[in-house]
Amino acid sequence: MAMRNAYVDQFPDEARVIRSILWSSFLALTIGGTLGLIQGLHRTNVLRFINPPDYYTVLTAHGVLLVLTFTIFFLVGIFTWAVTTSLDRGVEDIRFTWGWYAMMMLGTLLVGISILGGVVEQIPMNADVLYTFYSPFQAHPAFYVGLVLFVVGSWLAGLDWFRTWWAWKKENPDERIPLPTFMALTTMLFWYLSSIGVAISILAFLLPWSLGIIDSVNPLLTRTLFWFFGHPVVYFWLMPAYMLWYVMLPKLAGGKLFSDPLARVVFVLFLILSTPVGIHHQYLDPGIAEGFKFIAMTNTMFLLLPSLLTAFTVVASMEHGARQRGGEGYLSWLKALPWRDPAFTGMALAGLMFAAGGFSGMINAGLNINYLVHNSWWVVGHFHLTVGTAVALTFMAASYWFMPQLTGKEIWNRSLGLVQVVLWFIGMTLMSNAMHRAGLFGMPRRTAEPQYQGFNFEPAVGTVAEIDAQVALGAALLTLSVYLFITNMVLTTIGGSSSDAIPDNTYAGTLSGPEDSPAIIDNLKLWTSIAVVLVIIAYSLPLASIIDAGGLFGPGIDPWKPGVVADPSLVLESLRGVMP
Ligand code: HAS
Ligand code: CU
Numbered sequence: 001m002a003m004r005n006a007y008v009d010q011f012p013d014e015a016r017v018i019r020s021i022l023w024s025s026f027l028a029l030t031i032g033g034t035l036g037l038i039q040g041l042h043r044t045n046v047l048r049f050i051n052p053p054d055y056y057t058v059l060t061a062h063g064v065l066l067v068l069t070f071t072i073f074f075l076v077g078i079f080t081w082a083v084t085t086s087l088d089r090g091v092e093d094i095r096f097t098w099g100w101y102a103m104m105m106l107g108t109l110l111v112g113i114s115i116l117g118g119v120v121e122q123i124p125m126n127a128d129v130l131y132t133f134y135s136p137f138q139a140h141p142a143f144y145v146g147l148v149l150f151v152v153g154s155w156l157a158g159l160d161w162f163r164t165w166w167a168w169k170k171e172n173p174d175e176r177i178p179l180p181t182f183m184a185l186t187t188m189l190f191w192y193l194s195s196i197g198v199a200i201s202i203l204a205f206l207l208p209w210s211l212g213i214i215d216s217v218n219p220l221l222t223r224t225l226f227w228f229f230g231h232p233v234v235y236f237w238l239m240p241a242y243m244l245w246y247v248m249l250p251k252l253a254g255g256k257l258f259s260d261p262l263a264r265v266v267f268v269l270f271l272i273l274s275t276p277v278g279i280h281h282q283y284l285d286p287g288i289a290e291g292f293k294f295i296a297m298t299n300t301m302f303l304l305l306p307s308l309l310t311a312f313t314v315v316a317s318m319e320h321g322a323r324q325r326g327g328e329g330y331l332s333w334l335k336a337l338p339w340r341d342p343a344f345t346g347m348a349l350a351g352l353m354f355a356a357g358g359f360s361g362m363i364n365a366g367l368n369i370n371y372l373v374h375n376s377w378w379v380v381g382h383f384h385l386t387v388g389t390a391v392a393l394t395f396m397a398a399s400y401w402f403m404p405q406l407t408g409k410e411i412w413n414r415s416l417g418l419v420q421v422v423l424w425f426i427g428m429t430l431m432s433n434a435m436h437r438a439g440l441f442g443m444p445r446r447t448a449e450p451q452y453q454g455f456n457f458e459p460a461v462g463t464v465a466e467i468d469a470q471v472a473l474g475a476a477l478l479t480l481s482v483y484l485f486i487t488n489m490v491l492t493t494i495g496g497s498s499s500d501a502i503p504d505n506t507y508a509g510t511l512s513g514p515e516d517s518p519a520i521i522d523n524l525k526l527w528t529s530i531a532v533v534l535v536i537i538a539y540s541l542p543l544a545s546i547i548d549a550g551g552l553f554g555p556g557i558d559p560w561k562p563g564v565v566a567d568p569s570l571v572l573e574s575l576r577g578v579m580p
Contacts, residue, residue: 007081007405007505013094014084015406018077019493021101022399022406024108025073026489029392032065033482040431040475043450044468055448056128057118063131064115067237067387068150069108074395075240076104076157079184081402082243083161085505086178087168091160100160104153110146114139130446132226135206135219144207151195158188176514177522179260180247180507186267187239189528190232190274193535197228197278205553216554220287221546227278228539235274237387239267241394245314245351248398251508252344253321253337258313260510261517266313268521269306272531276538277303283370287549292542293367299538300365307358314351320511342417346397349425350390353432357385360436375446378439381432389428396485397421403489405505408498412491420484423477431474434467443467 008015035058041047042055050058080097084090091097117125117140127139133147161184165177177185205217205225250257257263279296282288319333327336338344360382363369373379400417404410411417441459443450451457457464520526549555 004408004500004502005504006408006502007085007402008408010505011084011090014080014090014097017094017097017101018080019406021073021077021080022402024101024105025070025077025395026486028065028069028073028108029396029482030486032062032070033479035059035062035065037475037479040472042448044472046468046472052448054119056130056446057115059446060118060128060130061112061115064111066392067131067233068111071237071387071391071395072150072154073104075237076101076154078240078244078395078398078402079157079161079187081405082180082184082247083164085507086180087164089164089168092163092167096156096163097160100153100156102153103156104150107146107149107151107153110142110149112146114143114146132230133206134226135209135217135222138206138210141207141210144202144210148199148202148207151199155192155195158191161185161188176519179257179263179510179514180243182264182522183239183243183246183267185524186271186527187236189524190271190531191236193528193531194229194232194236194275197225198230201225201229214553218546218550218552218554220285220550221543221552223282223285224279224288224543224546227281228275229278230281231278232274234383234387235270237391239270241350241391242266242310244394244398245310245347246317247507248401249314249344249347249351249508250317250321251506252341252347252401253318254325255317255319255321255323255508257508257510258316258320259512259516260514261512261521262309262313264514264517264521266306266309268527269303269309271527272534273299273303273306275531276534279538279542280365280370283367284374287546288542289545290367292538295538297365297367299534304358304362311351311355317508317511318348340414340418341400342411342414342421343397343400345418346400346421346424347394349421350393350397353385353393353425353428354390356432357382357390361386373439375444376439377435377443377445377450380445381435381439384428384432384435389424389432393421393424393428396424399485399489403492404499404502407493408502409492409496410499410501412488412495416484416488420481420488423481423484427474427477427481429474430470431478434470434474437462438464438467438471 003009038050038058039055039062042050080091111127113123114125114127117123118128125140125142127133127143129137129139129143133139133143161181165181165185201222205214205222208214209217246257246263277296277299279288279293280300283293283297318337319327322333322336325336325338327333337348360378364373364379364382400411400414437459438457439445441457443457443464459467514522
């Protein structure tokens with residue numbers, strides 16, 4: 001009998017940590033998904049059982065659990081797989097790996113409990129600040145402390161991968177960085193750069209303010225620091241999905257990656273361009289000059305390039321796979337793809353929906369068109385196609401390949417997996433399409449009561465009732481899909497016995513390998529320096545003018561004058577709320 005060579009056989013210790021990490025991620029997905037259904041039914045007036053004010057607590061938990069907890073846990077797990085697999089060596093010290101995971105868990109618990117305080121009277125905390133935690137909304141200090149722990153944990157995860165790579169490089173000084181490691185490292189580099197923004201916002205302003213150390217903050221400044229991080233974070237979610245499309249999808253399709261050099265160029269472009277664009281979330285913020293917004297728009301349009309390159313490369317690789325399997329013709333090769341494999345089909349459908357989500361992103365990015373869609377349900381439609389499908393569906397689909405690798409067991413029910421990913425596609429088609437349409441006639445986002453008294457929305461096509469029905473039905477199908485997913489994962493893990501039929505832990509080969517690109521592509525220091533310079537160009541003047549106009553700590557407030565900085569007893573006072 002041939003020796004099985006799954007990930008769990010090669011790296012049993014790493015497999016154990018990654019399993020725990022993925023379970024944290026799946027738990028967040030299950031709770032977050034359920035909350036999504038509650039909101040979907042409430043907003044559309046189909047079923048209302050929460051108090052309208054609690055809607056914002058639920059919405060905060062939904063956003064935080066899904067876009068921060070679910071996605072980021074999954075990606076740190078999958079990047080750990082990517083680095084160890086492609087370097088063919090374990091992490092330097094597995095205790096360190098457990099350490100950063102524990103830190104991220106602790107952060108999640110603090111954040112989770114403080115949000116829960118919004119609906120549970122016994123918990124004397126509150127964090128109804130939505131996942132963007134803009135001031136003047138204020139959360140309990142534990143919320144901010146939890147966020148800091150979570151983010152610092154993710155920084156240490158990156159350090160873990162860099163350490164593994166440094167050790168490998170010592171032994172392989174002349175080799176090119178293997179592609180999956182290259183992708184994980186470039187992603188981490190822009191994550192380090194961009195999360196400095198949110199770190200400053202929290203540590204210098206929001207946390208001291210919530211603790212009562214300072215009296216006020218400059219909302220525009222903290223918003224700008226948030227979006228300095230808030231745009232790049234969307235690519236932090238997307239890059240692991242892209243990695244899976246580059247290294248897994250071609251393999252599952254039965255072929256090879258069309259071009260390794262092109263994939264590297266894409267990740268370098270994301271490293272360079274992800275950060276200097278955050279102001280495209282602030283086109284409607286007064287207090288930022290139009291010129292700065294124009295620069296952000298220009299950078300954003302350049303940033304479309306790596307995604308368009310990805311669309312080309314990934315589809316070309318799929319076509320190569322299909323032709324290897326006997327596919328022919330201009331389009332009939334599509335029929336030769338392995339549509340019965342939930343991992344393949346889920347990822348391919350995620351890519352297809354991302355084409356639509358990317359398109360609505362281009363519309364958002366237009367400085368003038370944005371005025372039409374900003375703060376409307378359109379934006380919610382946009383990000384449910386991007387993070388909610390390109391990323392979430394890819395992660396779920398990939399789990400049908402990864403769970404066997406991590407547990408040594410077969411998926412409990414693969415056909416159910418196929419149903420699950422298709423159900424997501426259908427549910428999201430209904431929900432996101434309706435949301436986009438609703439946004440076009442001004443239906444606002446983030447409100448429990450979208451109907452204003454004395455005002456009737458008038459859709460150009462269809463009716464409000466029909467749009468609401470699609471959203472409610474879509475939300476129900478999506479939640480059902482999450483439950484099918486989690487059931488499959490649970491039964492795979494606890495049921496079944498170890499199987500010898502698990503495929504080897506490998507990823508796609510390439511038609512054109514790294515040797516076809518100049519070595520400078522692997523010069524991470526160079527690209528990081530360019531990224532830093534671009535950030536300085538894009539942000540120094542806007543930040544200076546925001547501080548000049550509104551003060552570091554709010555208009556007219558000089559923290560260096562005595563009396564304004566609160567006395568330390570206030571700090572103790574507010575800490576009393578945190579301590580039991
Ligand atoms: Fe966005 C708002 C612009 C991409 C997430 N975005 C948001 C928000 C979120 C979000 C969460 O400029 C709301 C934030 C909030 O709460 O206020 N976005 C863009 C642009 C892109 C973009 C230009 N967004 C994303 C991604 C996200 C994400 C990715 C998460 C993962 N977005 C904006 C703007 C706003 C915004 C404004 C602010 C709006 C406002 O007013 O508030 C681009 O990166 C998109 C590029 C993508 C493409 C598509 C390429 C197609 C591909 C598919 C290949 C096909 C395959 C399969 C593989 C050009 C790669 C084929 C299958 C076969 C069967 C053949
Ligand atoms: Cu953005």
